[in-house]
Amino acid sequence: ASFVESTGIPVGQSQAGKGSLPYDHPQSVGAIGSTGTTAANALATEADVIIGIGTRYSDFTTASRTAFNNPDVRFVNINVASIDSVKQGGVSVVADARETLEALAEALDGYRVSDEYRSRTAELAAHWESTVDAVYKIDDDSLGLNQNQVIGLANTLSDPRDVVVCAAGSMPGDLHKLWRTRDSKGYHVEYGFSCMGYEVAGGIGAKMACPDRDVFIMVGDGSYLMMATELVTAVQENVKVIVILVQNHGFASIGSLSESLGSQRFGTDYRYRGDSGRLDGDILPVDLAANAASLGADVIRANTAAEFADAVKVAKASDRTTVIHVETDPRIAAPDSESWWDVPVSQASTLESTQNAYETYAQWKKIQRPFLRPSGN
Structure with a gap:
């Protein structure tokens, strides 16, 4: 500084x-x-x-x-x-x-x-701040929430010294660009290897390291399914954390990446296998809120911004681990970074979407630089 x-x-x-x-x-x-x-x-x-x-x-x-x-x-x-x-x-x-x-x-x-x-x-x-304001904004409280708005609510309802923890899926990238960090220890996002399942365990560790801070664990349904059982440890050891469980019935990160590469989000929704033999049947009746309750955590279902705000107040006042369950639309993305990530695209395809994605890929490859050490440097 x-x-x-x-x-x-x-x-x-x-x-x-x-x-x-x-x-x-x-x-x-x-x-x-x-x-x-x-x-x-x-x-x-x-x-x-x-x-x-x-x-x-x-x-x-x-x-x-x-x-x-x-x-x-x-x-x-x-x-x-x-x-x-x-x-x-x-x-x-x-x-x-x-x-x-x-x-x-x-x-x-x-x-x-x-x-x-x-x-x-x-x-x-x-x-950029005006862009964040726009995606945080909630015009109609009766409508469901998207992930940007959930992040915004958690950000504005948490205290400056509270800690946000996340690890994998679409949420770490969204938090990186959208979360307004107010304290130097307020952001703990493990993204080195995108370790699905780290969230609850990592949040317990953060709370043990700083007992005087509330720890907000942001976790998507895919990552939650990897290691939700650590909620039992939090309950057993009386280590109070606040888990915001975002249920979008699929893999939002890979779904979005798949679509951007022209592959139509194949296999990224939690669905039954249909008559076609593909995963295009009805949505699976998965109830992760009930699962969290079965592991001993207090659970609050929040469907609107008002319900979410009330849930955060209850969770912060409690001395027990609380899971706030909220459903979101996985197809509403965070604002574009006007940047790129090198994920190769099929060079030959009969799909127009894949052909267009390859053209975009080829354009970015043109400005990719090896940054070899200059002579005499």
Whole structure:
């Protein structure tokens, strides 16, 4: 915060770095990469110098190496792990982040970004915040909720020091771009290997680490089915967590990815196998709220924003683990990051949707860069 306040350099945050600045800090432009904000990704596209602080430059963070498109871009990588410090062909600084930033601030004494650049940073950040406001908004409380609105409600109804925990599915990416982190320890999203089932177990660990904070576990139905039984541990050990169980009767993440690659969400709904032999029958009668109750947790079913708000109040006042069950439409997506993730598409197909997806894929591949180390660097 001190370094960027004095220089005006904007900050884009990876999943692991989210919370390094509060969401409304003047230099914060939010999440970066495939699951990032339009603000961070626009600035990354133009930047001539990227200072990577502790980042591993993962596939999502770099938008599969398409995020940094200035032809003269250079990287300075501050990291205690030498293997990460040399990524992107950058200048390697193997050192403690805080010590390095203090030394760099001293070396850059007097350096400031231009007023025009500050204004552009603020304008892009404000535009993204208005986008978040729009998807958080609920016009008709009698209608069902979508995942963006559930995230918005959880975000605004939680206290600044409360912790959100998530791990897999579509929700981590949506949280990365939409969740407004107000406390440096308020965001715990394990996305390194997209570990389905981590949520409840990880939330218990977060609560044990910080007993004075409420822990909101955001989990989709697919990930819940992987390891919901850890609710028994929470009940047995009296470790109170608040689980927001989003039931959309399928795999929203893979469904959306499948559709974007021209594959029509095949097999991504919880359905019976129909007469055709495909998974196109009726929706399965799965009741995950009843399942959670059978494991000893208090369960509240919420179908509207008002019911959800009341449920959060009850859960925060309780000393017991509470599961808030809410059904959503998996086909309402979060705002576009105007970015990319390299998932290959069939080059030859009779489906027009797949042919169109391949054309899009080929266009992005054209700007993908290997970032080999420049000679003499």
